[in-house]
Amino acid sequence: MKMTRKEFLRVMGLAAAGAGAGTLFTVVTPKMLADTVAAKADAKPRWAMVVDFQKCRFGEDCEQCLAACKEAHNLPEVSSRAHEIKWVWKERFETVFPEQQTDYTRQAYVKHPLPVLCNHCDDPPCVRVCPTQATWKRADGVVMMDYHRCIGCRYCMAGCPYGSRSFNFEDPKPRVARPNPEFPTRTKGVVEKCNFCEERLAKGQMPACVEKCKQKAMTFGDLRDPNGPVRRLLAARYAIRRRTELGTGPGVYYLI
Amino acid sequence: MRDRVPIVCGLLIFVALFTVPVWRGLAAHTPARQPELKLPETEKHCVAPVEYMRRAHMQMLIDWRDSAVRRGERTFTAYDGRKYNISLTQTCLGQCHVERKDFCDRCHSYAGVSGPYCFDCHADRMLKTAAAGADGAMLAAQRGTR
Amino acid sequence: MFMFEKALVGGRRYWGWVLLLCVAVALGLVCYLRQLELGLGVTGLSRDVSWGLYIAQFTFFVGVAASAVMVVLPYYLHDCKAFGKITILGEFLAVAAVVMCMLFIFVDMGQPMRVLNVMLYPTPNSLMFWDMLSLSGYLMLNAVIALTMLSAERKEVAPPRWIKPVIILSIPWAISIHTVTAFLYSGLPGRGLWLTAVLAPRFLASAFASGPALLILLSLLLRRVSRFDVGREGIQKLSVIVTYAMALNVFLIGVEMFTAFYSRIPEHAEHFRYLYVGLDGHARLVPWMWTSAALTVAALVLLLIPGVRRNHTALAMACAGVFASLWIDKGMGLIVGGFIPSPLGAVTNYVPTWTEWLIVVGIWALGSLMVTVFYKIVISVRAPG
Helix, strand or coil: CCCCHHHHHHHHHHHHHHHHHHHHHHHHHHHHHHHHHHHCCCCCCCEEEEEECCCCCHHHCCCHHHHHHHHHCCCECCCCHHHCCCCEEEEEHHHHCHHHCCHHHCCCCCCCEEEEECCCCCCCHHHHHCCCCCEEECCCCCEEECCCCCCCCCHHHHHCCCCCCEECCCCCHHHECCCCCCCCCCCCCCEECCCCCHHHHCCCCCCHHHHHCCCCCEEEEECCCCCCHHHHHHHHCCEECCCHHHCCCCCEEEEC | CCCHHHHHHHHHHHHHHHCHHHHHHHHCCCCCCCCCCCCCCCCCCCCCCHHHHHHHHHHHHHHHHHHHHHCCCCEEECCCCCEEECCHHHHHHHHHCCCHHHCHHHHHHHHCCCCCCHHHCCCCHHHHHHHHCHHHHHHHHHHCCC | CCCHHHHHCCCHHHHHHHHHHHHHHHHHHHHHHHHHHHCHHHCCCCCCCCCCHHHHHHHHHHHHHHCCHHHHHHHHHCCCHHHCCCHHHHHHHHHHHHHHHHHHHHHHCCCHHHCCHHHHCCCCCCHHHHHHHHHHHHHHHHHHHHHHHHHHHHCCCCCCCCHHHHHHHHHHHHHHHHHHHHHHHHCCCCCCCCCCCCHHHHHHHHHHHHHHHHHHHHHHHHHHHCCCCCCHHHHHHHHHHHHHHHHHHHHHHHHHHHHHHHHCCHHHHHHHHHHHCCECCECCCHHHHHHHHHHHHHHHHHHHCHHHHHCHHHHHHHHHHHHHHHHHHHHHHHHHHHHCCCCCCCCCCCCCCHHHHHHHHHHHHHHHHHHHHHHHHHHHHHCCC
16 A cells, blocks of 8 residues: 555654653653652651850841851852842741730840841742752752752742742853852853752761851751750750741741 | 746855855854863873763763762762762862863863853862952952953 | 735735734843843732733633633534624634734743743643643634635635534633633632632633624624625624623622622632722722623623614624623733732732833734734635625
């Protein structure tokens, strides 16, 4: 039976579709499995941070943790507030904990700034919504970013209930004041956030902000270690976390 | 053949456009011989055999990237048993190929490879600008943007 | 099979319109190249308002695309003969609208060259993954349906038997594309304006009002510029659908406002307050929202009067009002309002830049060009000469 041109094109189309589907299964699926299997590292610590509000001296213009983070990670100095990149920054108490504020706490805490950063939640909404797994939660609690995979859709920014993420609206490299050769910069079009200094954790060091704080207001450690510094602080004093009613399980505690 | 003139003109324009790479190459004085690579002074062995690196260094870099970023495994054991820290900037560019333009760029521009934008972030210029001080930093980083 | 040659024959008015659209597309493309070079900083987006005009347009036009079901369902499932001529127009409109949606998402990406990562690393827990699947599927479905039906008509034969189940599939698929889009927003814990179960029904109601309204306007236009008449009855039935959908949409907005303002929970109420009254002295969107509200009420009141629906001039005005008011409400109002105030209570104004507008207009022009070409082919097949 002679094949007409139309039938030939139809067969070619089906063959192409079949080849595409075959590629999808033979190439993509193993890749997907490899990613998820490999991501399950040995479950060891659960990193968390405790910020002591009483020790933190932001009221006296201290910005050491901010500067430490900026230098360690090549954060750019962006002039317009709209495009700023911030991993850890200061906010006033009443904006961080609006539900805690009444007219009667005005004297004690209001207008007193404290540091805010990515909370590295137990159940992060940003990880839930990322379409490419460019952000994921490590077994040790750190919510990671892969700048190579990020497509810049900014869904994670919409998903974060804390406003912890920043987007590179322009190329950040020209605006990095003092480049740190041990850490790469990012490119325009990707989202970034605090990474709990995972590159320093890998070398057994403390996060930069924790190390540089003169007042020792920030403590970092393993939440699973009952004798560790974090657990001892939490057992001794009352701590609050941001927006716990959302079920995210933040890993940054604030001692009041 | 009434339309001889436009046809011939069209053919000439086509041939000219088709051979543009040749003209551009001649104009840029691109040498025909293979690029000369400046090899590292101190290190004699690469992390993998030369033939493998020639063929598949991009694949190895992708494996390194996924290993370090996604799995947190930062140590690479080479074929000769030596252990390396998985880092494009600190190991590849830091220990051996300190000047990208003397090594990486030579083959890349000869072969017309414009794809890898790794250097947008993992720049060797960063090493030098850190040494040169903060003043040179912004200027040099700006030049290194593209 | 595609009958594209039918779109290459036209008068001066046709080619003038096509040329105008091509210029707009080219302009949009040039602006997009600038955005590719410099980054999304050329838009009015900010760290607080990270989604703006592009995603707003995507959200709105997904509704227009889904609304094809409002003509497909009565015609194919319930044999409503009145829609005999208008269904194909609805299907082609859906194709153009979905292409526009995909383009709006594409231009919004920070790293568009990596967009295939969504397919290479499938993430079932992310709604964006499902959105990509459902939009692509819907595009293919409608393209196949429209082309198959039209080419069967041209050849004056019955359409092939396998097209019927494909058409039936497109009906729940249309509902699903807009539900998935609503789920993009309504599952985010930190955004009080969107965290409501009624968002998906609201999206569908506004889709079924704005899409058919646009279809009516296009049908009336086609009657003016060509011999193609979809028929009075089709337009009448469609206008009833717009009326009901608009009424439902107004009701759903009303119930949302009640919950927000009666409960007085700041997370919910503050977004509405910013939109309709202003917050901390910032009231940029207030005139827009009240215009939208006025247009909504006026259009709905007009549509409820049967005499108005029968008068095609008045109907056109009412449909234009519906389309414009929903474009403002679902586009700017919903998306930008969701980000203001930010999780830390900051009000950051969002003003789209010229680059952003020109890219948006370029994509609108591309959609219009597709609709023009498709409708030209339909007219040539249905009402030649």
